[in-house]
Amino acid sequence: MSSQSVQVNVDDGIAYVLLNRPEKMNAINYAMFSELDSAIKSIKADPTVRAVILSGAGGHFSSGLDVKSVMSAPMQALKLLFKLLPGNANLAQRVSLGWQTLPVPVIAVLEGCCYGGGMQIALGADVRIASTESKLSIMEAKWGLVPDMAGLVALRQIMPKDQAMLLSLTAKVLESHEALTLGLVTQVSKTPMVSAQQLAIQLMQTSPDAAAAIKLSINRSWTASIRSLLCRESISQIRLLLGKNSKIAATRQLKDPQKSYQDRQSGW
Missing domain, CATH: 3.90.226.10 (2-enoyl-CoA Hydratase; Chain A, domain 1)
Known part of the structure; x- marks a missing residue:
């Protein structure tokens, strides 16, 4: 553009x-x-x-x-x-x-x-x-x-x-x-x-989904209450664990450092 x-x-x-x-x-x-x-x-x-x-x-x-x-x-x-x-x-x-x-x-x-x-x-x-x-x-x-x-x-x-x-x-x-x-x-x-x-x-060496979740968590939780911070962390972690990029991240660490991530999940 x-x-x-x-x-x-x-x-x-x-x-x-x-x-x-x-x-x-x-x-x-x-x-x-x-x-x-x-x-x-x-x-x-x-x-x-x-x-x-x-x-x-x-x-x-x-x-x-x-x-x-x-x-x-x-x-x-x-x-x-x-x-x-x-x-x-x-x-x-x-x-x-x-x-x-x-x-x-x-x-x-x-x-x-x-x-x-x-x-x-x-x-x-x-x-x-x-x-x-x-x-x-x-x-x-x-x-x-x-x-x-x-x-x-x-x-x-x-x-x-x-x-x-x-x-x-x-x-x-x-x-x-x-x-x-x-x-x-x-x-x-x-x-x-x-x-x-x-x-x-x-x-870009880390999961695009993890990067999105970390940025969201820090920006939204920096001045938020502890309860809302804990809630956001838990929800984000569940979403990440259910996604494919968390498995790819583990593979990159344990077996194949060159394995490519998939595009970021929608909704972040």
């Missing part, structure tokens, strides 16, 4: 999602919001995808919201923010939160600028690998706005409250190693795309 603002290419089980407005440092306009939302849905429906690598074209992940483009079209701004119920995710929030709903690991490769809305999108990934030269910021306060793209869902799990508060209030621009120290990124690499590809291949 390819479009003007977002390109998706699936190769050997890895879905490469590319933010593709290099002339604008991948600033996010309405088309990119819409195309990212569609990309997430298409990947979710493809059982052959085992991992996602999300990156930006032209040496930058994203400079954030294309304010001029969005504000010049009031109807598009309304479409970004519209939701039937306050607790539902709108289009702007789905391009961050949506990555967490995928039953496969999502790795964001952060090069150059990763500001504002770009940072919110990256926070939706399971792993963020930043280049040694990248700069990151929760920048909405600089524009008189609140971070409203659901990035706080991940931010509150990876960073102490006081640090998240300071970064959001000050719109401070962080060097990659400082972001690593604070927990905003997972890893810093001189070659982040190579590191992401190596990690994706490593993650």
Whole structure:
């Protein structure tokens, strides 16, 4: 699946999602919001995808919201923010939160600028690998706005409250190693795309059903009650034991390390 603002290419089980407005440092306009939302849905429906690598074209992940483009079209701004119920995710929030709903690991490769809305999108990934030269910021306060793209869902799990508060209030621009120290990124690499590809291949050595169940369990249970955590673990384990990929995993460990997994079960 390819479009003007977002390109998706699936190769050997890895879905490469590319933010593709290099002339604008991948600033996010309405088309990119819409195309990212569609990309997430298409990947979710493809059982052959085992991992996602999300990156930006032209040496930058994203400079954030294309304010001029969005504000010049009031109807598009309304479409970004519209939701039937306050607790539902709108289009702007789905391009961050949506990555967490995928039953496969999502790795964001952060090069150059990763500001504002770009940072919110990256926070939706399971792993963020930043280049040694990248700069990151929760920048909405600089524009008189609140971070409203659901990035706080991940931010509150990876960073102490006081640090998240300071970064959001000050719109401070962080060097990659400082972001690593604070927990905003997972890893810093001189070659982040190579590191992401190596990690994706490593993650693909385990059962796709187990990966989906683990991601679901961690995301849903991280702040849930112990009772709901225990319930989810038991249900997932029964589903895995009844599936074919758990038997293939045992075969790979005991007899044939090269035996291929089947496509992921539906329903994860």
